[in-house]
């Protein structure tokens with residue numbers, strides 16, 4: 001099969017790496033890709049993965065490219081092309097593509113839709129209200145003592161959620177989104193949720209429109225600095241599995257979250273094929289869903305695919321063909337850890353074009369894979385080209401071993417101003 005992967009981050013590098021190992025794949029293109037993706041080779045036939053300079057939101061150009069190359073399947077990484085309807089567009093032209101269609105992608109693209117859906121089908125979530133009027137929003141936030149999350153309805157580059165701890169902060173947040181319109185049309189409506197307390201974990205389920213198969217748990221580290229301090233980021237590191245949910249508790253979370261979600265999809269005629277990724281807080285009353293994402297997490301994908309033993313193409317095919325019920329997901333018992341190396345200043349402004357040293361040396365190490373995110377090549381030199389630059393992913397029999405390998409690898413990689421958290425997975429060892 002010939003595959004086109006859309007996106008340019010660490011998630012897409014992990015997808016390309018895993019797809020390259022598939023027995024069914026002969027050729028891979030990635031649009032737009034990154035420096036690490038362009039260095040991947042298919043073990044089966046030696047073919048290099050090729051990157052095409054087409055943006056992930058340039059739907060007409062992606063369609064043209066898929067047709068021109070005769071891609072048998074397109075795999076979508078990021079949320080934006082899904083929200084823009086890339087799946088519907090490819091289907092209308094008779095092309096095979098994996099991911100939720102535009103209607104199904106609303107679980108991520110509209111927080112108001114997701115909240116209404118969760119309430120209607122009894123999915124455990126935070127107490128919440130949806131508002132367009134600032135006065136009504138302020139009143140609801142005040143009824144929560146100002147302790148709330150104020151969320152722009154639409155996609156806002158992961159920045160549309162403002163966490164408030166008192167009434168003044170909540171009024172500022174409401175003002176920011178509904179009055180000053182800092183997030184533009186994405187903030188025409190807001191969802192205000194009560195603040196939940198507990199460990200935050202990521203769930204992923206692969207869905208085929210009828211069935212959903214839960215992945216093991218993973219935990220992201222969203223804050224920039226150790227001890228969960230500093231500003232929110234796209235994610236500074238992950239590990240899988242987490243010790244916070246036993247197998248039985250995970251199965252129970254599936255019953256309480258995924259089963260009613262599937263019933264709701266059936267009732268509303270939503271044909272969801274792709275990954276459903278609920279962000280969950282383990283509260284004292286049990287797991288509650290904060291939000292749904294309609295794609296693989298980043299950097300969750302890196303730790304999941306390091307553990308997945310199935311041929312990924314077979315899973316994506318089962319998701320498209322609605323045959324997941326007959327498929328078993330197989331996971332390595334190893335723990336995997338991903339430590340993100342970011343540019344100085346991230347998540348604020350950061351420089352680009354810094355040379356990265358040490359990549360060739362670590363490419364030979366066992367039980368490690370360095371996934372690229374914001375990288376490019378300048379001549380023969382790999383240089384930084386984004387906020388999150390690399391995801392150093394390692395695996396081992398225990399979390400301790402995986403962490404030791406990941407951090408020993410991190411020490412061998414250098415670029416000017418590189419920042420990373422030294423405590424990825426630490427909480428699991430202390431609190432478990």
Ligand code: AMP
Pocket residue numbers: 126148149151161163193194195196197200222279290291
């Ligand atoms: P979201 O994009 O909705 O997942 O929100 C981004 C981050 O804000 C989450 O990963 C949580 O850390 C935090 N957050 C969102 N909603 C809540 C909530 N209701 N209670 C506590 N934290 C929240």
